Amino acid sequence: MDALKTLFPDDVAIVHDDPRADRSGYLDEEERYVALAIPRRKREFHAGRACAGAAMNALGLTRVPIPAANDRSPVWPDGVVGSISHCDTLCVAAVGLKAHGYLSMGLDVEPAEALPADLFDAICTRQEQDWLEDRPLSERALLARTIFSAKEATYKCQYPLTGMMMDFQDLEISLGTYSFGATFRKDIKDFTKGTVLPGSLAVQDGYIFSAMVMTTQSRWNSR
Template structure:
C-alpha cells in the first residue's frame, strides 16, 4: 500500500492529529513556532524578557494557539501568564495544555466543568538516542522494546517519552508534584493508538498502581499524545 505524502505545514497536520485524539468540548489550535511571534499581553511578555528569540517565538505561538482554541469554545481568553513553576496560569473556568516541537506548537483547552486536567504532547517522530532509553524507560518498558522490530525500537522509545510527558502534564495541575521518568510506566497498544500510564509511586492523590489512559497518533513525522481527566478524576477521551 502506497501512502501519499502530506506536504502541508507540520502545525496543520499536528492540529488535525490532536483534534482526532480529543472529543468535544476540548478544542485544539496550532501555530508555526518559526513564524512571526504573535503579540503578547504585558504580563506574558514580562516572563519572556530574557528569553532567546527561539524560546520567545515558541512561547508566543503557544499562547496564541491557546487563545484560538478557547475562542473555538466561545471563550475570550485573555492573558495566560507563566507561573513561578513555569506552568501556564489558565484563566478561571479553563484548563489546558500547551506543547511544541521544532515544527509545531499545539494547545488544547476545555471548560473546567468538562475536565479536571488535560495532557498534550507533540514530538518529532525521530528515533530516541540509544543512550537515553535507559534514562527514560523502566526495565519493563525496555523489555517490551526489546521484543519489537529493531528498526522501530528507538521510534517507539520516543513514543514512550511523549506518553510520559503527556501524563506528567495531565497530573501536574492536580498535584503540583515534580518527579522523574521512573515515576510512570507506559504500556503502548500500537494497533489501537492507545496507551496506559501507571504510577509507580505515590504522587499526590495518585496512589501506586493508579492508571491514566491516553491516545496517540504517529503520522508524517510527528507524534501526538493526549489525555483528559474528567472532573470526577476519571480519565476519559
C-alpha cells in the same frame, strides 16, 4: 491536522501553528515572562500563548493573558483547563472548560524521530526496555520516543492536580496502536502506586502526539 481531533473530545478546542513564524499581537502581560529569553524561546512561548488564545476564542471566550508560574507551567484563567506543547516546528494547544467537567489535560508533541540510545536508561523503566527489546530493531528507537511522549503527557495531566514533580522512572507506559496506559510506580498524592491512567496516541505528518484528559467522571484503576 486530523490526528489532533482524535486525541480529545469534541468540546475541547485544539489549535496548532508553526513556532518559527514571526508574529505580532502578543500580550504585554505575557511578554514579561520571556523578556530575557533567547529569540527561539520567545517565539515558542508566544506561539503557544497565541494557540491557547485562539482555542479559547473557539470556545466563545475572550483571549486573556496566560501567565507562567514559577515552575514555568501555564496559569489558566478561572474555569479553563488546557495544555500547550511544542517541538522545533510545531506548537499545539488544547483548551476545555471546567463547566464541561474537565479537571486537567496533558498534551505532548514530538518529532517522529528515533530517541537517542543514550537516553533509553534515563527515560525507560527496565520493563519498558525489555518490551522494546522484543520489538523489531528498526522500530525500537521510535517506540522509545513514543514512550517518552506518553510520559510527558501524563506528567502534564497529573501536575495541576497534585503539584508533584515526577521522574521518568515513576511511570511505566504500555503502548497500544492509538492509546497507552500509564502506571504509577509510586504514590503521587491521590494517584497511588499501581494507578493506571489511559491516554491517546496519534502519529501524523512526522509528529507523535500524546494526550490525556481527566474529568469529573474519570475513574482510574489500581493493579
